[in-house]
Amino acid sequence: MDRLLSMRVFQKVIDEGGFAAAARALDMSPAVVTRLVADLEEHLSTRLLHRTTRKLSLSMAGEIYLERVRVILQDIDEADRMANCQNHQLAGVLRILAPPVLATHVLAPLIAGFRQLHPKIVLNIEVASYKEPPIEEYDITLLPTDDQFNGDVIARKISSAESILVASPAYLKLRGTPFKPEELTQHDVLRLKIPGQQQRVWRLLDSDHDDAPVEVAVEPVLWVNHSDTVMRAALDGAGITSVALDLVAPYLMRGELLRVLRPWIAGRLQLYAALPSRQFMPERTRVFLEYLIEQTRIHADGALLACNAC
Known part of the structure; x- marks a missing residue:
């Protein structure tokens, strides 16, 4: 499992309000998005999302996990940005x-x-x-x-x-x-x-x-x-x-x-x-x-x- 990708997909599902919307934003199939979130839950041995036919909501564990995931992904993106800047700037x-x-x-x-x-x-x-x-x-x-x-x-x-x-x-x-x-x-x-x-x-x-x-x-x-x-x-x-x-x-x-x-x-x-x-x-x-x-x-x-x- 690509844990980093699964974390990004999980965050996108919450931000977009659903699996289908996240799939469109990420240019993935809904099946792949669903599988990555399921793999993440299996890895953590806990349910992150409550799913019904009409509503998607975070579990308590999901709320705590999402809060940390946002910080981690922001730090990774910032590190990538700084490294890329070092590679391209004349300094x-x-x-x-x-x-x-x-x-x-x-x-x-x-x-x-x-x-x-x-x-x-x-x-x-x-x-x-x-x-x-x-x-x-x-x-x-x-x-x-x-x-x-x-x-x-x-x-x-x-x-x-x-x-x-x-x-x-x-x-x-x-x-x-x-x-x-x-x-x-x-x-x-x-x-x-x-x-x-x-x-x-x-x-x-x-x-x-x-x-x-x-x-x-x-x-x-x-x-x-x-x-x-x-x-x-x-x-x-x-x-x-x-x-x-x-x-x-x-x-x-x-x-x-x-x-x-x-x-x-x-x-x-x-x-x-x-x-x-x-x-x-x-x-x-x-x-x-x-x-x-x-x-x-x-x-x-x-x-x-x-x-x-x-």
């Missing part, structure tokens, strides 16, 4: 999980602009690196991946970018500029630690052609599991590294880093926003995703222009 807390590099270079630059558009939405950002992020605990989880992606995860693609090779002008002036991938063996290489990847093999792709990748054996002078550390070391002239074009664009435009080995790239990176569910997406989540996609597209266009000009 409330938006919980986001992001790894450090994305929090710094993707999320942080967007906060001021988004807050100007939606001042009632509070951003609660957790910055952490997870091998298996707890996606169900957050409204949005930012996931950087390569070309492979777990199809079981509910996610929306935000952007894609090439990972290009860069070095500082000071380093290139001191050590020279490589013109072939094989020449990387003669240079100081800075590598980001990525689980499951060999750090001593650099797999490079020609972005202008679909040829097989070239694998270059290198001996990195720096291994580190933090993107900003690699970037800082490259800016200070420590060697050659690979960085997503979106992240390195500002440094290319200012001439602080230069691209090397064009058109070779160290891979293609994708950014996804993982969601806890396909259904009932809060409006605040939707507007943030749209803003994130729009701003990353604008930034990507600027990064491409910067790369072509460098």
Whole structure:
């Protein structure tokens, strides 16, 4: 028995003054309305209504029960209304999980602009690196991946970018500029630690052609599991590294880093926003995703222009 439905039907029978009228108001058959009230009485082991051919009245137990039922149903309807309001209004807390590099270079630059558009939405950002992020605990989880992606995860693609090779002008002036991938063996290489990847093999792709990748054996002078550390070391002239074009664009435009080995790239990176569910997406989540996609597209266009000009 659906007790909540039976309670609503019982209340409607009293408010409408009869089973037939309640059935019309609820768009049910009179037989279903009669059965639901009977099921409720059977569940309670007491008679709620006195029925005659001419009159319907509450028993004493029915009067007491109806009084409580009205309060209970009002509370449930109010709870539903509040939950629905939270789901649709542009207010409330938006919980986001992001790894450090994305929090710094993707999320942080967007906060001021988004807050100007939606001042009632509070951003609660957790910055952490997870091998298996707890996606169900957050409204949005930012996931950087390569070309492979777990199809079981509910996610929306935000952007894609090439990972290009860069070095500082000071380093290139001191050590020279490589013109072939094989020449990387003669240079100081800075590598980001990525689980499951060999750090001593650099797999490079020609972005202008679909040829097989070239694998270059290198001996990195720096291994580190933090993107900003690699970037800082490259800016200070420590060697050659690979960085997503979106992240390195500002440094290319200012001439602080230069691209090397064009058109070779160290891979293609994708950014996804993982969601806890396909259904009932809060409006605040939707507007943030749209803003994130729009701003990353604008930034990507600027990064491409910067790369072509460098």
